[in-house]
Amino acid sequence: MDCKNAQTLIGGYLDRELDPVQSLEIEDHLHGCTACSQSYKDHQVLSEGLRTGSVYFKAPAGLEKRIQRAVRQAAKAESAPRWLSWSWVRMAAPLAAAALVLFTLMPFLRGPSTEEILTREVVSGHVRSLMANHLADVVSSDQHTVKPWFNGKLDFSPPVEDLAKQGFPLIGGRLDYLDNRPVAALIYQRQKHFINLFVWPSGSDSDVETKTVSRQGYNLFHWTRSGMTYWAASDLNNAELQEFVQLVQNQT
Numbered sequence: 001m002d003c004k005n006a007q008t009l010i011g012g013y014l015d016r017e018l019d020p021v022q023s024l025e026i027e028d029h030l031h032g033c034t035a036c037s038q039s040y041k042d043h044q045v046l047s048e049g050l051r052t053g054s055v056y057f058k059a060p061a062g063l064e065k066r067i068q069r070a071v072r073q074a075a076k077a078e079s080a081p082r083w084l085s086w087s088w089v090r091m092a093a094p095l096a097a098a099a100l101v102l103f104t105l106m107p108f109l110r111g112p113s114t115e116e117i118l119t120r121e122v123v124s125g126h127v128r129s130l131m132a133n134h135l136a137d138v139v140s141s142d143q144h145t146v147k148p149w150f151n152g153k154l155d156f157s158p159p160v161e162d163l164a165k166q167g168f169p170l171i172g173g174r175l176d177y178l179d180n181r182p183v184a185a186l187i188y189q190r191q192k193h194f195i196n197l198f199v200w201p202s203g204s205d206s207d208v209e210t211k212t213v214s215r216q217g218y219n220l221f222h223w224t225r226s227g228m229t230y231w232a233a234s235d236l237n238n239a240e241l242q243e244f245v246q247l248v249q250n251q252t
């Protein structure tokens, strides 16, 4: 080990931070080198002095408290007039962000809306009626046969109109189950397309504007008028189905 190395390692040696090999090497060097040996002694004295506190001055009594008081007063003077200080903003921002995320996700967390559920039920009801060859419980084009057929089967009397003259002949009627209740299904035909017109009491006096929606290739129209909810479902094109809806609305 040369002097340069020894000088850089003296501090570590003094603090017993060197590994045994390095310690032996530096000890060896210190024995044979007066300059480094003197340097080591100087280090020792300095280190000892720092440890025993001869160069350490104790802060005067009460200084700590005076500083704390001054800092508190300064902080108060600065933040008192501002109700919404930055520390508040820093705390509130992540909460606001979390609330925003939750609010955005709410519709997904809640699942489909009642209207969406009903839309699916109506489509299922329409598809089922065509699948099971169970389109009508009462097959008749006569509204005076179809309307009384519902008596005793439902707790309401659905408005039944034959629309044959307007190109939508009445085929018959059927009981179905939608929105957790038995409903009337009136079946109309347009060429080779069938239309299911589901009717049940809305449970409210307020009318609801006509809305249209498409699902799985079927067109749907629904509205509420005079205390009755109507859903028309068909694979008929939207324009012709709308024509049918207008006719029904004019009759009721």
Ligand SMILES: [Zn+2]
Pocket (backbone or CB within 6 Å): 002, 003, 004, 006, 029, 033, 034, 035, 036, 037
């Ligand atoms: Zn040396």
